[in-house]
Amino acid sequence: MTQHQPVLSGDQIATRPRGRLLLNVPAISVLFLWSIVPLCMTLWFSFRRYNLMEPTRTGFDGWGNYRYLLSDPGLGLAIWNTIFLLASILLITIGLGTLLAILFDQDFFGRGIARVLVLSPFFVMPTVSALLWKNMILHPENGLLAFLMRSVGLKPVDWFAVAPLTSIIVIVSWQWLPFAFLTLLTAVQSLDEERKEAARMDGAGAIAMFRYIIWPHLGRAVAATTMIETIFLLGIFAEIYVTSAGGPGFASTNLSFLIYRYVLMEYDIGGAAVAGLVAVLLANLLAFFLMRSFARNLDA
Amino acid sequence: MATIELRQIRKSFGESEILRGIDLTIRDQELTVFVGPSGCGKSTLLRLIAGLEDSTAGDLLLDGQRINHVNPARRGLALVFQTYALYPHMSVADNMSFNLKLAGVPKEERERKVAEAARILNLEALLQRKPKELSGGQRQRVAIGRAIVRNPKVFLFDEPLSNLDASLRVRMRVELTRLHRQLRATTIYVTHDQVEAMTMADRIVVLQAGSVEQIGTPMELYRQPKNIFVAGFIGSPRMNFLSATLQQNTSSGTMIAFPDGATLHVPLISKSAQAGEKVTLGLRPEHAYLAENSVLAAKVQTVEHLGPESYLHLLSRYGEAMTVRVNGETTTKVDADISVGFDPGSLHLFDKSGLAFESPSMLTTGTGVSN
Ligand SMILES: Nc1ncnc2c1ncn2[C@@H]1O[C@H](COP(=O)(O)OP(=O)(O)O)[C@@H](O)[C@H]1O
Ligand SMILES: [Mg+2]
Numbered sequence: 001m002t003q004h005q006p007v008l009s010g011d012q013i014a015t016r017p018r019g020r021l022l023l024n025v026p027a028i029s030v031l032f033l034w035s036i037v038p039l040c041m042t043l044w045f046s047f048r049r050y051n052l053m054e055p056t057r058t059g060f061d062g063w064g065n066y067r068y069l070l071s072d073p074g075l076g077l078a079i080w081n082t083i084f085l086l087a088s089i090l091l092i093t094i095g096l097g098t099l100l101a102i103l104f105d106q107d108f109f110g111r112g113i114a115r116v117l118v119l120s121p122f123f124v125m126p127t128v129s130a131l132l133w134k135n136m137i138l139h140p141e142n143g144l145l146a147f148l149m150r151s152v153g154l155k156p157v158d159w160f161a162v163a164p165l166t167s168i169i170v171i172v173s174w175q176w177l178p179f180a181f182l183t184l185l186t187a188v189q190s191l192d193e194e195r196k197e198a199a200r201m202d203g204a205g206a207i208a209m210f211r212y213i214i215w216p217h218l219g220r221a222v223a224a225t226t227m228i229e230t231i232f233l234l235g236i237f238a239e240i241y242v243t244s245a246g247g248p249g250f251a252s253t254n255l256s257f258l259i260y261r262y263v264l265m266e267y268d269i270g271g272a273a274v275a276g277l278v279a280v281l282l283a284n285l286l287a288f289f290l291m292r293s294f295a296r297n298l299d300a
Numbered sequence: 301m302a303t304i305e306l307r308q309i310r311k312s313f314g315e316s317e318i319l320r321g322i323d324l325t326i327r328d329q330e331l332t333v334f335v336g337p338s339g340c341g342k343s344t345l346l347r348l349i350a351g352l353e354d355s356t357a358g359d360l361l362l363d364g365q366r367i368n369h370v371n372p373a374r375r376g377l378a379l380v381f382q383t384y385a386l387y388p389h390m391s392v393a394d395n396m397s398f399n400l401k402l403a404g405v406p407k408e409e410r411e412r413k414v415a416e417a418a419r420i421l422n423l424e425a426l427l428q429r430k431p432k433e434l435s436g437g438q439r440q441r442v443a444i445g446r447a448i449v450r451n452p453k454v455f456l457f458d459e460p461l462s463n464l465d466a467s468l469r470v471r472m473r474v475e476l477t478r479l480h481r482q483l484r485a486t487t488i489y490v491t492h493d494q495v496e497a498m499t500m501a502d503r504i505v506v507l508q509a510g511s512v513e514q515i516g517t518p519m520e521l522y523r524q525p526k527n528i529f530v531a532g533f534i535g536s537p538r539m540n541f542l543s544a545t546l547q548q549n550t551s552s553g554t555m556i557a558f559p560d561g562a563t564l565h566v567p568l569i570s571k572s573a574q575a576g577e578k579v580t581l582g583l584r585p586e587h588a589y590l591a592e593n594s595v596l597a598a599k600v601q602t603v604e605h606l607g608p609e610s611y612l613h614l615l616s617r618y619g620e621a622m623t624v625r626v627n628g629e630t631t632t633k634v635d636a637d638i639s640v641g642f643d644p645g646s647l648h649l650f651d652k653s654g655l656a657f658e659s660p661s662m663l664t665t666g667t668g669v670s671n
Contacts (some may be wrong), residue, residue: 155434197352198385202399202446203373212398 039280045273052267065270073203074250074258079282082254085169086233092173095182098218101188130242133171134160164244164252171239180225187221188214223294230290234283238270255279302363302453302486303328304349311344318344320510327503331487336495336507342490345507346458349488350379362453363399378447379456382463384439384600386431393427394444396449420482426506433454437468455487461496471565473499480651498522508529528654530584537611539648540588540622548574552660554649556581559618562595568657569650582648585611585623590632591641598622600636616638
């Protein structure tokens, strides 16, 4: 009987830094190619004169693109819109999601079907859902809302002209509510039943129960939902493109739509690169603050 | 001052009836243990008293007041859960004072009460910790502290020691008994472990399949189990059961016959059992000994040496398994043929429905009901 010694135990690998580094090389190089190379190219373009309409004007432009973009009145508005969209949608989806999650944690007749209905918007493609909302619900002539308003004697409103940003917030919230609902429902359901009963014995009513027991328990799920939604919502595009096209004026243009405007309306790759860098900067700033405020929750 | 009275309490979950008409009085200042096998409805009964479940029928009285529909928080009872159910995001102190905080008690008074409970339970150094930074035994004490801080009329414990390791369990058992002496509060303690029941209880309620089998002090249940279930449940190792046939009722007892015709006179009587009826003879392992010559011949199957004592696991000549407690230094070997002796006064006898035969001189044996 021979005893087989493991060739290299976990401890040995850990105590040999060079070996560890070597093993990490493939992962690091993929990550590098994946993220750093495009970023460098963007940086490169941001200093170039590069407009598809003027192919002969090339070469370095110094800070030209930056000066041009920073003087663009659309930029400030786009940054504001990006943040406003993100904050509103986060607030709505997590607020409503929590409410629904607590509701669906109770047993009621037809819960299974109701749950499928709540989840279904998530399976509709963004373009399709934007079209649905634009043509069937918010349309000033044929929309459901217009019909309802007319039937109570009100004058229908052209939502995308009057409140374009709000309309987009409603559409995107509708799409993302299922996601928030699902993650929060899982969290609510993972709450120990005996803990709730202990709180009941301690005299906690519905509000105290939510404030002191349920909400603290949801911390992690809320953090995760916020992070994931932030990643996707910073780049909302299809919903704007399909409905308001960023207008009127720049009223519903966010950063990703601004970049699109530079590239495909003005063919200005250099300008678009600068706008892209602004977007990267904004994403990193947000990520920094999110990580800081949630770090405590995540390692709890 | 707190007594609890249950009158014909019933509880069903859907079709299945879990509690089948419980009549019970929990006396003031006593530690009453509900004991029974897993799934017999102990927790359900406790939760019903706590107010976490509603009874399907029956009355629940606290100090004479019907409290069936009183909010659990207003009953003045405190429940210690099996999983402790601490609030993980709150410190030990906040866990313990959560109830007072919700009740709007001022901060100074809260701190005073928490400090007091922490002193009793030796938790002073841990007040600022979070539950996850505590050991199992410490969490257990915090859960008890949370109950003490409320100054309840009745303490309710649901298998509080079952998540602890064996040695800690023994220590906490002693500590809980001491705490009960100190606080003198009416206490209901649920466990499936008959050792916990025997060691801690002032009074034991044996439950099975949603019914009360017997109520009494630990020694009453040990000496005079009302039926075969209680006899088998109380005492460790379990009582030996041997089948026999009732041959004759006499004035001083009962003559029974073993399968091979050997007879034995048992000094116990029954009003209902008839000659020819199947009966079960009960003999506790600690009441049996090795004898020269007896009706109970057996072969040794295994010998368990525990140190201070040993257990012989036997196969009687009627083919039934038996256990006998013997001296720790016993030299008896496996496969030895032995004979089991006993004092007829220590025998138990049960009729075909499992009901115990009674002593004809119940009033003079001195094992009667104590208060
Ligand atoms: N909420 C419930 N719904 C349905 N059945 C339950 C519920 N709670 C307990 N039961 C059933 O009641 C029986 C007794 O449970 P329980 O009181 O927890 O037993 P014990 O505490 O004695 O082990 C079990 O068969 C269990 O399945
Ligand atoms: Mg139980």
